[in-house]
Amino acid sequence: MLYRESGQFKTSYRADQAIFPIRQDRIALMVLLAVVFILVPFVADEYWLGSILTPLLVLSLAAIGLNILTGYAGQLSLGTAGFMAVGAFAAYNLNLRVPELPLIVDFLLAGVFAALVGMVFGLPSLRIKGFYLAVATLAAQFFIEWVFTHVGWFTNYSSSGVISAPPMVIMGVTVDSAVEKYLLTLVMVAVLALAAKNMVRSRIGRSWMAVRDKDVSAEVIGIPLLATKLSAFGISSFYCGVAGALWTYCYLGTVEPAAFDLSRSFQVLFMIIIGGVGSILGSFLGAGFIVLLPILLNNIAAMIGHGTLQADTMANLEHIIFGGLIIFFLIVEPHGLARLWQIAKEKLRLWPFPY
Amino acid sequence: MSVSEKQIGDVILRCDNISLSFGGVRALTNISIDVREHEILAIIGPNGAGKSSMLNVINGVYHPQEGSVTYQGQTRRAMKPHETARHGIARTFQNIALFKGMSVLDNIMTGRYTKMKRNFLWQALYVGPNLKEEIEHREVCERVIDFLQIENIRKTPVGRLPYGLQKRVELGRALAAEPQLLLLDEPMAGMNVEEKEDMCRFILDVNDEFGTTIVLIEHDMGVVMDISDRVAVLDYGKKIADGSPAEVRANQDVIDAYLGVAH
Numbered sequence: 001m002l003y004r005e006s007g008q009f010k011t012s013y014r015a016d017q018a019i020f021p022i023r024q025d026r027i028a029l030m031v032l033l034a035v036v037f038i039l040v041p042f043v044a045d046e047y048w049l050g051s052i053l054t055p056l057l058v059l060s061l062a063a064i065g066l067n068i069l070t071g072y073a074g075q076l077s078l079g080t081a082g083f084m085a086v087g088a089f090a091a092y093n094l095n096l097r098v099p100e101l102p103l104i105v106d107f108l109l110a111g112v113f114a115a116l117v118g119m120v121f122g123l124p125s126l127r128i129k130g131f132y133l134a135v136a137t138l139a140a141q142f143f144i145e146w147v148f149t150h151v152g153w154f155t156n157y158s159s160s161g162v163i164s165a166p167p168m169v170i171m172g173v174t175v176d177s178a179v180e181k182y183l184l185t186l187v188m189v190a191v192l193a194l195a196a197k198n199m200v201r202s203r204i205g206r207s208w209m210a211v212r213d214k215d216v217s218a219e220v221i222g223i224p225l226l227a228t229k230l231s232a233f234g235i236s237s238f239y240c241g242v243a244g245a246l247w248t249y250c251y252l253g254t255v256e257p258a259a260f261d262l263s264r265s266f267q268v269l270f271m272i273i274i275g276g277v278g279s280i281l282g283s284f285l286g287a288g289f290i291v292l293l294p295i296l297l298n299n300i301a302a303m304i305g306h307g308t309l310q311a312d313t314m315a316n317l318e319h320i321i322f323g324g325l326i327i328f329f330l331i332v333e334p335h336g337l338a339r340l341w342q343i344a345k346e347k348l349r350l351w352p353f354p355y
Numbered sequence: 356m357s358v359s360e361k362q363i364g365d366v367i368l369r370c371d372n373i374s375l376s377f378g379g380v381r382a383l384t385n386i387s388i389d390v391r392e393h394e395i396l397a398i399i400g401p402n403g404a405g406k407s408s409m410l411n412v413i414n415g416v417y418h419p420q421e422g423s424v425t426y427q428g429q430t431r432r433a434m435k436p437h438e439t440a441r442h443g444i445a446r447t448f449q450n451i452a453l454f455k456g457m458s459v460l461d462n463i464m465t466g467r468y469t470k471m472k473r474n475f476l477w478q479a480l481y482v483g484p485n486l487k488e489e490i491e492h493r494e495v496c497e498r499v500i501d502f503l504q505i506e507n508i509r510k511t512p513v514g515r516l517p518y519g520l521q522k523r524v525e526l527g528r529a530l531a532a533e534p535q536l537l538l539l540d541e542p543m544a545g546m547n548v549e550e551k552e553d554m555c556r557f558i559l560d561v562n563d564e565f566g567t568t569i570v571l572i573e574h575d576m577g578v579v580m581d582i583s584d585r586v587a588v589l590d591y592g593k594k595i596a597d598g599s600p601a602e603v604r605a606n607q608d609v610i611d612a613y614l615g616v617a618h
Contacts, residue, residue: 013489013490013493013494013497014486014490017486017489017490017493195479195480196479198478198479198480198481198485199475199478199479201481202473202475202478202481202485202489203468203471203473203478204475204478205478206457206461206464206465206468207465207468209454209456209457209461209465210454210457210465210468212454212456213453213454213455213456213457214452214453214454214455216416216448216452217448217452217453217454218454218465219416219435219436219437219440220414220416220436220437220440220445220446221437221440221445221465221466221468221469221528221532222436222437222440222441222468222469222532223437223465223468224435224437225437231475235475278456
């Protein structure tokens with residue numbers, strides 16, 4: 001009854017092409033933005049901001065990156081964490097070696113470096129597809145990790161291999177509290193998510209989807225395959241690179257290759273599979289699911305299981321339930337949470353008077 | 356407008372002595388075909404005669420071992436499909452090759468790919484020049500949607516549409532590119548009589564209203580004889596006849612190819 005577009009007429013293509021053509025959606029978005037930008041920094045404590053929301057946002061950004069490549073352009077990749085590492089180390093080295101550059105520029109350039117590396121590892125995509133491409137990108141993951149572990153220049157010859165990230169100063173303001181780091185991450189993620197949404201509904205996004213759905217007819221329409229696939233690799237890796245830089249600066253506070261191992265790549269891949277392949281919203285939902293659900297389970301377990309079960313049994317039980325829920329959601333809706341959300345919205349249009 | 360009143364112009368596409376083989380299999384042998392401006396040329400022949408291969412040679416999917424293709428005064432042996440698209444050749448496929456995950460409108464908008472110019476940074480910003488461009492091209496696509504009478508399904512994902520409509524959307528995607536030369540590979544395969552009649556009407560209207568030159572492959576002889584200005588017949592990779600529908604119908608080689616020869 002509340003969620004219905006009746007009476008909202010579109011009289012121009014401009015209105016029809018809006019991201020949220022329905023007024024209720026726009027209001028909901030405004031409320032959501034107000035909550036995350038204004039309410040959350042006041043209400044949430046240091047633990048929530050620093051240990052849950054900030055990494056959640058950063059991983060959402062990485063998931064958007066992977067979604068561009070895998071969800072929109074159809075190129076399966078297991079190198080996400082590798083490209084994040086490139087971004088992290090590029091930001092660190094830019095900060096160290098060219099201190100004149102503002103930090104935001106460092107972050108964006110880190111993305112550009114990641115994009116270049118991503119395009120190099122995207123070259124095989126012209127010849128190989130699917131699982132075979134996944135294996136080729138796996139090579140990127142291992143190679144990049146190896147380089148950052150073994151080539152001392154990148155870590156500035158630090159003996160431990162774990163460097164603490166330098167303090168962040170943006171336009172004279174030192175960003176060091178959890179709130180400030182959260183807000184910085186939030187702004188970056190919001191802007192880049194909007195840019196991603198804009199790209200996927202424009203020419204370049206259509207060319208990615210065309211290559212994903214039917215590469216032969218895409219080429220016949222005039223879409224050059226290699227350039228399109230490389231653009232997907234580049235832009236995807238840009239997002240991963242910025243996410244990597246934010247991961248070290250805003251979340252971990254340290255620069256280390258171990259933070260970007262293969263399991264991180266898988267984590268981001270699971271996010272887009274559960275959230276929705278080929279959906280920007282799904283990237284956020286998937287990241288939320290993977291990050292928040294274990295915490296929720298943990299809290300529930302602590303509440304009801306305290307004293308009745310041993311701690312390690314409890315931990316295993318959490319994993320079992322987590323895995324079971326993943327399987328449950330994939331069976332209910334193989335296209336992910338974003339699709340569930342879409343179905344819910346379609347149902348809601350008729351609720352409570354379906355005909 | 357009857358066929359005789361139509362202004363058929365000069366040759367715009369000339370295929371000279373095209374030979375194409377895959378390993379030991381000769382798909383095409385020494386085929387020469389001319390396509391004249393504004394005409395509807397049908398290529399017919401039994402299964403495996405090389406009709407689809409011929410279309411694939413014209414738009415650059417296959418590269419012939421011998422012979423040349425002259426289009427718009429440019430002679431070439433091999434060109435990439437995305438380059439021929441830029442030069443105004445569009446096509447549809449025998450098996451529907453739509454982008455299944457996209458809506459009808461997005462499929463048709465993708466057909467405008469070569470006409471759109473803004474780079475990805477503008478697209479990331481969306482507002483301003485990119486929005487203007489999107490709307491301009493949306494208008495063109497809406498004209499195509501209007502022409503093909505598919506307004507009611509423009510937001511539907513193509514995977515959900517019935518076969519006949521999918522064929523129509525594929526034609527729409529090709530038309531959105533405003534091609535000079537349109538290649539249709541069995542546009543009426545698997546359709547019922549009514550759908551075939553609709554499709555014939557669309558093809559004739561495209562030819563009539565936009566002056567688009569059309570090369571089509573079709574198995575339905577009734578359709579071929581009705582709508583084409585000229586018919587070329589292939590058999591076992593060789594051209595056995597080329598002429599008006601009436602001439603081809605009377606040609607003994609064609610009758611033999613289709614009905615067989617008594618031994």
